[in-house]
Amino acid sequence: MSPILTADTDAATTLTFNNECSDMGVQMLYIVRHGDRWDYENPKWTETTDRPGDPPLSDLGHAQARETGIFLDQLFSNDGVTGDDVTWLSSPFLRTLQTSNEAISQLQKVPGAANIKILPESSIFEWDGKNGAWHASLPPIAERSHYFPRLDITHESLFVPNIPEPRIVFHDRCDRAIQLLNGNYPVTPQRRKVIVMVSHAAACISLVRAATNMSLADVTPAAPCSVYKLTRRAHDTSWTIDAHDTANSMNGYTAHLTNMGTNTVPWNHFGDKLIHQGYTGPKASRFAPTSIASD
Numbered sequence: 001m002s003p004i005l006t007a008d009t010d011a012a013t014t015l016t017f018n019n020e021c022s023d024m025g026v027q028m029l030y031i032v033r034h035g036d037r038w039d040y041e042n043p044k045w046t047e048t049t050d051r052p053g054d055p056p057l058s059d060l061g062h063a064q065a066r067e068t069g070i071f072l073d074q075l076f077s078n079d080g081v082t083g084d085d086v087t088w089l090s091s092p093f094l095r096t097l098q099t100s101n102e103a104i105s106q107l108q109k110v111p112g113a114a115n116i117k118i119l120p121e122s123s124i125f126e127w128d129g130k131n132g133a134w135h136a137s138l139p140p141i142a143e144r145s146h147y148f149p150r151l152d153i154t155h156e157s158l159f160v161p162n163i164p165e166p167r168i169v170f171h172d173r174c175d176r177a178i179q180l181l182n183g184n185y186p187v188t189p190q191r192r193k194v195i196v197m198v199s200h201a202a203a204c205i206s207l208v209r210a211a212t213n214m215s216l217a218d219v220t221p222a223a224p225c226s227v228y229k230l231t232r233r234a235h236d237t238s239w240t241i242d243a244h245d246t247a248n249s250m251n252g253y254t255a256h257l258t259n260m261g262t263n264t265v266p267w268n269h270f271g272d273k274l275i276h277q278g279y280t281g282p283k284a285s286r287f288a289p290t291s292i293a294s295d
Contacts (some may be wrong), residue, residue, distance in 0.1 A: 035061030041261035053134030064225040069106025071256035083112030089121040121154040123177040128165035175205035201267035220252025221266035221287040
């Protein structure tokens with residue numbers, strides 16, 4: 001169910017949500033892109049580091065991640081979600097771990113939020129656009145745990161993609177990740193009812209596509225810290241999500257952000273770069289290239 005905008009007596013706008021998670025037969029999947037990247041704001045940074053493929057968040061990215069946590073805090077608390085109800089999966093790249101850590105730190109209304117662990121999940125890490133160079137920047141996950149106490153390094157990923165990873169197999173990888181997620185986290189009263197996956201633009205788009213059996217043209221481009229909320233019930237063969245760009249749609253929701261910035265751009269560009277910059281998202285999207293309208 002999408003958020004409903006209501007105005008209080010001070011004319012300030014607040015969000016209210018129907019209590020979906022009170023039904024133990026419903027499972028929620030939140031797919032979130034990381035926040036604004038440091039290297040996009042500071043391009044020369046890559047010349048000064050030994051790990052150019054693993055940039056941190058910018059200051060704006062940290063702020064976006066905190067705002068995302070505040071937003072999820074409201075959704076979770078309104079739905080009666082506790083920390084024990086949440087499975088939090090994150091790509092092991094630094095920017096996704098930072099986004100996860102900042103977001104979890106803002107879950108102030110969620111009972112037991114201190115129990116939420118960040119599970120490093122390789123099946124949803126960045127796609128390989130540099131013949132393995134980006135992934136070569138990743139340190140051992142045990143090193144990450146020194147700086148991210150919430151990180152559970154005992155977690156075993158659904159699978160670890162082979163690197164280098166040809167782009168033509170990327171969608172297959174996301175299909176496999178969703179298939180295994182569905183099997184490993186079935187919808188039952190005994191299972192945790194909220195799953196969060198913090199990933200990268202390409203993975204967010206393809207994971208939503210795979211989970212819903214929709215086309216790329218139905219998925220809103222992934223902006224920094226955009227949120228995709230999917231639901232399913234027991235025996236459902238696929239997840240459901242709002243239509244793109246409708247009022248308060250949770251298909252790439254960004255209204256919780258004060259500033260989206262201009263450096264880490266909304267992305268759904270799996271196509272030929274010579275045609276509308278490779279854009280493959282909805283033609284009517286607020287993030288579609290201007291060239292689409294004149295086509």
